[in-house]
Amino acid sequence: MFLRVPDGRVVESLLVLTAKSIASLFPFEVVESSPLLIPEELQRLIAFYSFPTxxxxxxxxxxxxxxxxxxxxxxxxxxxxxxxxxxxxxxxxxxxx
Known part of the structure; x- marks a missing residue:
């Protein structure tokens, strides 16, 4: 998910940046078992960025x-x-x- 800003640059969405940040700080198992309500789309992105490519x-x-x-x-x-x-x-x- 990328966004085009007015000057023409393409930047990552806040959702992607959030997922990358969470994935770098917490194991996915912690996110998955969290008592907090985490939107499904965000969980999918966190899972994607939690594992090596x-x-x-x-x-x-x-x-x-x-x-x-x-x-x-x-x-x-x-x-x-x-x-x-x-x-x-x-x-x-x-x-x-």
């Missing part, structure tokens, strides 16, 4: 959370075999088509 960082995150690289390697093999497309994983939630 670089392949090496994803590998490390996967190994730390599962104790090995088996799940990462299995997912990479499925991706290489074109068994999934448009795959997005956020924590334990996996969404594929």
């Amino acid at each position: 670089d392949e090496d960082d994803i590998w490390l995150y996967s190994c730390l959370s599962s104790g090995g690289s088996y799940e990462f390697d299995q997912g990479e093999a499925l991706w290489a075999d074109k068994a999934v497309k448009e795959c997005v994983q956020i924590g334990e939630l996996l969404k594929c088509s």
Whole structure:
């Protein structure tokens, strides 16, 4: 979500900036279990920015959370075999088509 300001520059929306800030300060599990009412759109953005996007960082995150690289390697093999497309994983939630 980007906004064009009067001088022609494109800037990120306050919603995106808020999500990035929260994601950098709190684990998503804290946000998800918060007693405060957090709008669903903001929760989705926080979840997106809470997890790594670089392949090496994803590998490390996967190994730390599962104790090995088996799940990462299995997912990479499925991706290489074109068994999934448009795959997005956020924590334990996996969404594929």
